[in-house]
Amino acid sequence: MSDGRLRRAICRAGKLLVRRGLVHGTTGNISVRTAWGYLLTPTGSALDRLDPHELSELSPGGEHIGGAPPTKEFRLHRAMYEVRPAANAIVHTHSTHTVAVSLLGDVDVNDMLPPLTPYYIMRVGRCAVSPYRIPGDAVLADDVAQRASTYHVIMLAHHGPVVAGPSLDDALTTLEExxxxxxxxxxxxxxxxxxxxxxxxxxxxxxxxxxxx
Ligand SMILES: [Zn+2]
Structure with a gap:
């Protein structure tokens, strides 16, 4: 997909996340892998008001090379891309019901939700729970890296889910499920x-x- 199309796809995804109540305020972030590095949503941005020309550009090594400064959670995205070379998009939100389930006392950290519907198994499979860390902290990225080779869906305890997908549409559909x-x-x-x-x-x-x- 061309650079311009990827930028428009991120802006569309941001609007969809807001419209469906999956993010609020300036929470949530989106990234895609490009031919030259990564495009990410900027820090402090409301996802339904993204400017395609201001998206943050990071090199494959994680240096900020263009656009607005990236989301503070960019380490999390990079950690996941590094261990999932087939992933082309990552979506992270603070979605209410998913956060609520992670707070339950009896949650299984290797498989957060019981098998209630076939579509959950088909789209999500299993969701791991990663322990609470300060948002944006390098340790949080390390925790995610440890789990991300096995899990494409990881819930950051007390915080929100991170989903990697072969495409942005795929990651969004999985997050919604x-x-x-x-x-x-x-x-x-x-x-x-x-x-x-x-x-x-x-x-x-x-x-x-x-x-x-
Ligand atoms: Zn977050």
Missing amino acids: LEETARVYLLVRGKGYATLDASAVETLRARFPAPAP
């Missing part, structure tokens, strides 16, 4: 809900494997 499943889980939790049985989950995982790292 995660948030909606978290919402369903909060609706049924404590009410004796049913999960998909283990053999159904196994069949879905075999037929719809997670994207290659």
